[in-house]
Amino acid sequence: MPRISKRLLAGLACALSITAAPAALAQKTTTKPVLHGKHWVAITGKPLGATAGAMMFAKGGNAVDAACAMLGATATMWDVLSWGGETQALIYNPHTGEVKGINALGVAPTGATPEFFREQGMVYPPEFGPLAAVTPGTPGGLMVMLAEYGKLSLAEVLAPSMQMAAGYAIEAQQADNMERRKEVIMQWPSSTRVFLPHLKDDDSQERAAPYAGEIFKQEDLLATLQKLVDAEAEALAAGKSRKEAIYAAYERFYRGDIAEEIVRATREAGGLFTKEDLANWQVHIEEPVTTNYKGIDVYKLTTWVQGPAMLQALNILEGYDLKSMGYNSARYIHTLYQAMNLAFADRDFYYGDPYFPPEEPVAGLLSKKYAEQRRKEIPTDRNNPDARPGDPYAFQRGSNPFKKLLEQWTPIPPAAEAEGSDGFQQANLMSHDEGFLAGTTSIQAADAEGWVVSVTPSGGWVPAFIAGDTGIGLSQRMQSFVLDERLNPYNVVAPGKRPRATLTPSLALKDGVPLMAFSVQGGDTQDQNLLQFFLNMVEFDMNVQEAVEAHNITSYQMQSSFGAHQSEPGRLEVTTQIPPYTRETLQKMGYKVEAVERTYSPITAIWFDREHGTMWGGASDYGEDYGIAW
Template identity: 80%
Template sequence: MIARLFRPFTSAAPKQTRLLATVALAAGLGVAATAPADAQSTAKPVLHGRHWAAVTGKPLAASAGAMMFARGGNAVDAACAMLGTTSTMWDTLGWGGETQALIHNPETGKVVGINALGVAPTGATPAFFRDKGMVYPPEYGPLAAVTPGTPGGLMVMLAEYGRLSLAEVLAPSMEMAEGYPIEGVQADNIERRRDIIAQWPDSRRIFLPHLDENNAEQRAAPEGGELFRQLDLLATLKKLVDAEAQALAAGKSRKEAIYAAYERFYRGDIAKEIVAATREQGGLFTEEDLANWEVHIEEPVSTNYKGIDVYKLTTWVQGPAMLQALNILEPMDLKGMGYNSANYIHTLYQTMNLAFADRDFYYGDPYFPPAEPIEGLLSKDYAAQRRALINPEKNDTGARPGDPYPFQGDKNPFTKLLEEWSPIPPAAEADGSDGFQQAALDQDEAFIAGTTSIQAADADGWVVSITPSGGWIPAFIAGDSGIGLSQRMQSFVLDERINPFNVVAPGKRPRATLTPSMALKDGEPIMAFSVQGGDTQDQNLLQFFLNVVEFGMNVQQAAEAHNVTSYQMQSSFGAHISEPGRLDVTRQLPPYTRDRLKAMGYEVDVVDRTYSPITAILIDPEQGTFQAGASDYGDDYGIAW
């Protein structure tokens, strides 16, 4: 069965050589390579590099990363260039979205987190949205936007940890904004969303250059391969570069000059244009909202799984859920269960149910009270308590959040809400023009959609993992800035019974799905990995990690593996629905395994491909080289040297 998971590719390397290389890397990770996984071929080859590796969601963006390395930049410079170009290409994100990153700094030996998620604007309260007949904040438009985070995240990462100038790093993005041949898939995506896009004058002007309101049959979006021009965005990027140049001319340092560009975006003429244009279309932004927002350089959270330290950002994203799952799974004999056996899938599913139930109730903005119980959530003793709840024979469709507070010496302040909590939140129903908007995505699309992923590493020890998002099409573009704003407001809730930590409030971050990942062994980085895909992200990353660590797959095999997908957790988008017991599998899973899962209480849907577009870099500790992988789903692409 495993042999059919991967499609063959032609490699000049003898099979025995490839096998030995995989075994050597697995030994470096502290795990045993298993022969069935080692024997598998893949649609794409593993990328090998000695000096650097760059992987992301688009070939053009990976090329931008390679350009930075060629200029003498480090992995942070390359990652920032890839971030800028993917935003310019609208690779399920735009420049007004949000950026989440982990960076291994070889100068300190530490992993740091970058929190560049925007906050809710002034006036964004539960009462405001309820008065408009909404059950959750809207999915798109000016009221869906949190403050722009990606420009600030890019500039802070570059100023603090990069080597190159902002002008050098933004050069590929500026060239693309001047005009690049848009991909057919993206051009068709714009055309499908034309009715939503046409609501906003500047989005209509940029995305729909061929719109003829007298001829509804005529295509409004660019054709695939047509030069897609974003001259307003180009002008904004030039303003940032000009601010840097003026600061350098005045004798400022490289770092100070990049922060001068940051000031212009958040407190200067760019901010004024974004605010004025957003408010004109009914949004809530104020100039103070942008001026007061800041990027946080923070300490990530981690757990140790069989000698490997796995790092995630904390509760403002869903990343700790994967760490909770690893804590639950650690004592179990996963390899003995057999890869993708019914027992293994059931164990994963039940573990994820418990971890994601905690996510749905306890995760929120750690910079905004009340404080999330992260110490208790990541306690190994708490994991043991949760593990004991797993029924080895039957799916638990009623899996609930636990109580982690005793495991950090505290008392739960939300006991009553916890008792009343339901795995299925209140349904959101449209009730006319003041209620929910026409959905930009159906629920299945919303569950898996969103973002790109970026990995970069270099021989000096800089390693970067980024999962940026927000401002995807259909994006509201804020006036002449050319900046497409985020849609992350929809991830808030309005009812504390759903999650008392994630109720919308001015200045607060919504709990997002975005989740870069990094692994270290004996204090040295061995892997950077992340994935696009909304609520499925930490499901896919958990399975990818176990594919490598437990089943000995190389990075490309693990990236291409067809994962299973659970829909039991609450969606972070749209109507926030939950579908307990629903399980997506592929046809590679044998009928007898599917039948066994159905007998255990699962609603098994067989799909052609589960959505798991992983990008990853492994660092070979023996050779000091890089092995990079990119999923064969979509346009994920890497370059190494």
């Protein structure tokens, strides 16, 4: 990599000294207005989803009820998720002052071992189909959140989803996605019946999928949701409490007739689910991880997702005066990129299911002293394409059980071998960039009582395998496992284990009270986007709508969590708002700079105005993110 001369560095310093005020370089005129709410705010990835949240507030529900209704609605709309996917959430409880995590990520089924997948000729678990599925998590996550923290009944919260399953005017985005993926969908009769209502045997139709604006019906899903509501009603009639009645519905899904049909249909199609896999799975209410950045406590879920990587990056960046560098200056972008490289290299080696031994070194990873050591590894004048995971065990008790594997680790995954792998068409449905960016939705909800919820549900996106007559589309999260321990010894597939997911809700508190709730759609870009959003707010004084619309950068240096788990060291995507001089400077520092009109960052967020006692909502201008406030 070429080094930058002292003369060039001096010129860069001069440029930085005359950089315009940070806010001036942000988008001062936003595409969407800030949402202002006194009573509540509901934001998610689709307008109809936000409406479902608003309906719960109108019924007297709290932010948890609204979040659950938005979750159900977006799953019913197939907004890059479905009912068989996974849910992860952070909830602030105003009555206890605590932040709790909801872990509703499914687990690998019985028989899902590296040896099994290699025998199928696979180098990673597959990208779609019955063998790509972990156990359904979203129904359980929704019902546990509602039972423990909500106010309304399951019937009330599921009402918008059931109305939509009975038939709603489908949006062009998903209708066209179904048409585009019809070759895969046609492998499974149950999926074909739902997604391709115009399919004819003689191939004479112009279109197999619904048309935009057509009434899209899901009769099987409606019947399944009705079974859940019926189970609740029967429990209430028998004298059970609200919470007990919701858990009766939970039992029917995971241990009753719904579970039986999911297992039957999945095994018939070549999947591995057993009744015990669904019956033994559980939602965990858990303690999140946190770090303090300049007086702000930032909360994330732990290593079963990538959230701690953002906390690690904040710990590294806390040692710099970022504001003085100038918003999106060459020096700022370089520093940000390098901090992310180190944090994500640790993610790629150390993150995995915390309920599966050995224990991940979380204390060491989030140590400020470890961050100080990592900060010293950042070169001042060039990209480091060989950024590696560190050894956090030096900053906590215990010794590294994978020391030899750490020494062998490479930024670009080693070639994996499997019988018949040349003929197995794997990771070809989505391109690397699509897999890196696409996926999930995001949900933010808050109310005047003080409840705050941030959710990033996902899984079961089109083309999903629908399990028989349930209408439930299963997830594709198995592909985030690895089969080779050299890649990540904590994330090797095993029965009963959760894959390390990219999904990452966020809460920030200051002086013990909520400051921000924020999350984003996407894959490996999620914590990149959220890190920059947070810094836009905290360091560069943007308001919440400016911060969600700001033109961030995208790094592709970390390993993808999808498909072939590729890495592209030095690849850097910026927008055309970045001046040519800055781009040229970055290129001379060894970056492969790509300028696009808009980088991927569909962020949703709520900021709490403690001075006036109100809430400010922000919804990205990237896609169809939408919010409603009152």
